[in-house]
Amino acid sequence: MGNTCYATEWQVICIYFFLAVLHVSLGDFRYSVPEETKNRYIIGSLTHDFNLDFKLLRARRARVDYQGSRRYCDIHLDTGDFIVLERMDREKLCGQTSPCLIHFEFILESPLELHNIALEIQDINDNAPSFPKDVIKLEISETAPKGSRFQIAGARDPDVGVNSVKTYILRPNKHFGLDIHTSNERGKYGEIVLKSTLDREKEREHSLLLTAVDGGDPPRSGTVIINIVVLDSNDNAPVFLNALYKVSILENSLPGTFVAKVSATDKDEGANGEINYDFNHVSESTKQLFDIDSKSGEIKVIGKIDFEESASYEIEIQAEDGGGQAGHCRVLVQITDVNDNIPAIIVKSISNPIPENLPPGTEIAIINVMDQDSGENSKVTCTMSPNLPFKLQTSIRNYFTLVTEAGLDREEYSEYNVTVTATDGGSPSLSSSKILHLIIADINDNPPTFDQQSYSAYVTENNVPGSSISSVTARDPDWKQNGTVTYALLPSEVNGISVASIFSINRDSGVIHAVRSFDYEQLRSFKVHVVAKDNGSPQLSSNVTVSVFITDQNDNSPQILYPAQSGNSFMTEMVPKAAQAGSLVSKVIAVDADSGQNAWLSYQIVKSTDPGLFTIGVHSGEIRTQRDVSQSDIMKQNLIVLVKDNGQRSHSSTCTVNFVISDDYSDYTSEMKDHAARSENMSNTTAYLVIALAVVTFLFLVFITLILVVKVCRRGKPGLLFDGAVAIPSAHFPPNYAEVEGSGTLRHSYIYDTFLTTGSRTSDFKFVSSYDSTMPRDSTLKKEQKVSNEAGKTIGQEEDMSCEKSAEMQSDRSS
Ligand SMILES: *[C@@H]1O[C@H](CO)[C@@H](O)[C@H](O)[C@H]1NC(C)=O
Numbered sequence: 151m152g153n154t155c156y157a158t159e160w161q162v163i164c165i166y167f168f169l170a171v172l173h174v175s176l177g178d179f180r181y182s183v184p185e186e187t188k189n190r191y192i193i194g195s196l197t198h199d200f201n202l203d204f205k206l207l208r209a210r211r212a213r214v215d216y217q218g219s220r221r222y223c224d225i226h227l228d229t230g231d232f233i234v235l236e237r238m239d240r241e242k243l244c245g246q247t248s249p250c251l252i253h254f255e256f257i258l259e260s261p262l263e264l265h266n267i268a269l270e271i272q273d274i275n276d277n278a279p280s281f282p283k284d285v286i287k288l289e290i291s292e293t294a295p296k297g298s299r300f301q302i303a304g305a306r307d308p309d310v311g312v313n314s315v316k317t318y319i320l321r322p323n324k325h326f327g328l329d330i331h332t333s334n335e336r337g338k339y340g341e342i343v344l345k346s347t348l349d350r351e352k353e354r355e356h357s358l359l360l361t362a363v364d365g366g367d368p369p370r371s372g373t374v375i376i377n378i379v380v381l382d383s384n385d386n387a388p389v390f391l392n393a394l395y396k397v398s399i400l401e402n403s404l405p406g407t408f409v410a411k412v413s414a415t416d417k418d419e420g421a422n423g424e425i426n427y428d429f430n431h432v433s434e435s436t437k438q439l440f441d442i443d444s445k446s447g448e449i450k451v452i453g454k455i456d457f458e459e460s461a462s463y464e465i466e467i468q469a470e471d472g473g474g475q476a477g478h479c480r481v482l483v484q485i486t487d488v489n490d491n492i493p494a495i496i497v498k499s500i501s502n503p504i505p506e507n508l509p510p511g512t513e514i515a516i517i518n519v520m521d522q523d524s525g526e527n528s529k530v531t532c533t534m535s536p537n538l539p540f541k542l543q544t545s546i547r548n549y550f551t552l553v554t555e556a557g558l559d560r561e562e563y564s565e566y567n568v569t570v571t572a573t574d575g576g577s578p579s580l581s582s583s584k585i586l587h588l589i590i591a592d593i594n595d596n597p598p599t600f601d602q603q604s605y606s607a608y609v610t611e612n613n614v615p616g617s618s619i620s621s622v623t624a625r626d627p628d629w630k631q632n633g634t635v636t637y638a639l640l641p642s643e644v645n646g647i648s649v650a651s652i653f654s655i656n657r658d659s660g661v662i663h664a665v666r667s668f669d670y671e672q673l674r675s676f677k678v679h680v681v682a683k684d685n686g687s688p689q690l691s692s693n694v695t696v697s698v699f700i701t702d703q704n705d706n707s708p709q710i711l712y713p714a715q716s717g718n719s720f721m722t723e724m725v726p727k728a729a730q731a732g733s734l735v736s737k738v739i740a741v742d743a744d745s746g747q748n749a750w751l752s753y754q755i756v757k758s759t760d761p762g763l764f765t766i767g768v769h770s771g772e773i774r775t776q777r778d779v780s781q782s783d784i785m786k787q788n789l790i791v792l793v794k795d796n797g798q799r800s801h802s803s804t805c806t807v808n809f810v811i812s813d814d815y816s817d818y819t820s821e822m823k824d825h826a827a828r829s830e831n832m833s834n835t836t837a838y839l840v841i842a843l844a845v846v847t848f849l850f851l852v853f854i855t856l857i858l859v860v861k862v863c864r865r866g867k868p869g870l871l872f873d874g875a876v877a878i879p880s881a882h883f884p885p886n887y888a889e890v891e892g893s894g895t896l897r898h899s900y901i902y903d904t905f906l907t908t909g910s911r912t913s914d915f916k917f918v919s920s921y922d923s924t925m926p927r928d929s930t931l932k933k934e935q936k937v938s939n940e941a942g943k944t945i946g947q948e949e950d951m952s953c954e955k956s957a958e959m960q961s962d963r964s965s
Pocket residue numbers: 565566567587
């Protein structure tokens with residue numbers, strides 16, 4: 151190429167220079183040489199081409215000049231050849247300019263001769279195409295659509311023409327194809343075309359080999375490796391390893407207890423693959439129990455797990471990646487029951503207090519036991535304290551009934567503390583207990599019982615009316631009024647008299663009082679029946695017999711039955727003159743209404759006409775001669791015999807026994823008449839005394855009655871006569887106890903033998919027949935005695951007369 155002139159000043163110079171060049175370069179010559187030729191390579195013959203004689207070359211100092219530091223070519227002075235001095239690289243000298251011409255000046259001196267030589271350096275395919283980099287990194291999103299194109303920087307080949315890049319070849323692969331373009335600016339380049347979509351998750355990188363081939367012969371090539379990195383897009387949702395996790399934990403697991411670890415994977419990468427775990431659609435209450443670590447997926451307990459609240463929890467867990475895609479799984483947490491609930495005892499119903507007469511098997515209480523645990527932990531057994539008259543029966547599930555097992559007796563145990571214990575089947579088992587305080591209510595089931603089977607009371611006769619004679623006590627263990635005892639006499643009669651008029655009993659204390667005075671001689675013993683009643687309803691009672699024994703007092707003087715001592719009746723015994731010593735001449739017969747010692751009589755002679763003649767048996771009363779009766783003895787003899795009982799304050803009676811010592815009966819009769827005359831006066835005197843006594847007694851009774859009437863009227867309550875412990879019946883006296891002939895009826899509470907003269911001359915004495923009824927039959931004499939006191943008869947055949955027994959005696963006396 152020639153010089154290029156631009157500015158106007160330079161234009162003149164350029165034109166000049168151009169003309170000058172034009173002048174000297176008439177004989178321009180053009181050579182060509184392939185590049186990269188060896189040294190001394192002959193390009194052409196200058197001498198030949200310029201018609202020179204090569205012998206003159208030296209002389210003319212021929213040379214080839216190259217503008218530049220280098221020479222590249224020169225003239226061989228010996229041959230005149232245009233030779234290569236050093237290796238020439240077309241690509242270096244001309245680059246991509248084609249044709250590549252470098253210009254030399256062929257200078258000859260003397261004369262100066264200047265020729266221009268243009269040397270075309272011909273390209274040889276000495277360069278292979280090359281890519282800017284050996285490895286191209288290309289990032290393609292996995293979501294890139296089919297047909298997407300990616301330009302690849304073209305390869306360069308310094309060679310020109312056919313030796314430059316002719317085409318590209320892509321090593322076959324399934325995702326990419328190649329499209330080759332040619333542009334003026336960029337020459338040939340390739341584009342990678344996506345043939346099928348990429349999936350990072352399948353293949354994250356692809357390596358392509360692109361070869362650029364030039365058109366030389368042989369062709370040269372250069373390659374580049376295209377590394378394609380598939381860029382992730384969040385096209386994958388996290389996926390859990392399991393859709394359902396089943397775990398079980400113990401209830402009461404402490405906060406922090408590991409429950410489960412869920413794990414999800416996301417094939418995406420980076421943020422798209424970063425998973426955060428969280429609960430999804432979980433109730434607030436569950437959220438308070440469990441927590442999930444958002445990074446690790448570890449589920450832990452944070453609250454109080456109570457099996458009884460919920461036996462299982464279903465937790466839905468969501469795993470979300472950074473791109474918002476989410477996967478789900480469920481965790482089923484089953485709670486294993488722990489025996490943490492004490493069984494509860496609930497008394498559903500109870501009858502309390504319970505009557506003591508409940509038959510065995512009666513239901514008393516219904517007990518419900520509950521355990522909130524489950525399974526074995528909730529199987530509750532119920533027991534109760536042993537040795538009680540109750541038992542627990544299982545009824546329906548978890549219901550127990552407390553029933554009576556044995557009979558109850560309030561009097562033995564009035565209350566029970568029944569401890570009911572409920573134990574569950576857990577291990578260790580839990581238990582609770584409850585005390586049922588059962589009170590036994592009273593039933594009037596105990597009659598009053600007397601302290602003794604029977605009572606005996608001893609009363610001395612002539613007691614003061616109103617004095618207490620005995621007391622009975624009955625006890626009733628029942629409660630309150632069921633055990634309150636009152637006493638009463640059972641109505642009965644003693645000798646036709648109601649006991650109520652003889653005794654009274656204190657209703658509350660059981661003390662028995664005698665209402666009247668007793669006479670042993672009339673009534674020795676009897677029985678009263680006392681009933682003790684409680685106040686219950688129905689009322690129970692029991693009765694006891696109180697045997698009242700009246701003890702004797704020495705209140706009766708011995709009564710001399712024979713010989714009769716009445717005024718007008720006198721008796722005389724005849725003693726034969728021939729009576730020898732020791733013969734029984736008479737017998738004093740006396741009785742004493744008392745008994746025992748008090749009726750044990752002894753006889754003694756206190757006075758006698760002839761003290762030596764008669765003697766009396768101390769106990770028999772038999773009068774015997776002490777010696778033989780002699781003719782000298784006085785005919786009329788009498789003895790005063792003292793009959794004495796053996797009581798403490800002994801009573802005595804005397805009698806006179808008259809004897810006539812004679813063998814002649816007429817003596818005896820005259821003696822009798824004497825006696826009769828004397829007793830006439832005596833009889834009259836007795837009658838007067840009896841009348842006087844009757845009058846006094848009658849007045850006394852009227853007086854007593856008046857006093858009582860006045861008292862009763864003041865109180866205003868007529869019934870109160872029986873009020874209090876002792877009541878003396880005012881107008882109730884036993885019916886006729888003693889009759890006194892000829893002097894009306896004498897009522898008197900004393901009952902004893904009346905032995906009175908009747909006023910008749912012929913009847914000396916009489917036994918009152920009322921003895922008959924007052925004396926118990928069995929206590930009379932075993933044999934009836936008949937005392938015959940007929941004149942001229944000796945009494946002496948009697949059986950021994952018991953001192954203790956009173957005899958019913960009847961004596962007919964005929965004078
Ligand atoms: C029952 O328990 C009560 C109160 O704990 C006590 O006062 C009572 O004496 C007990 N009764 C028996 C029979 O143990």
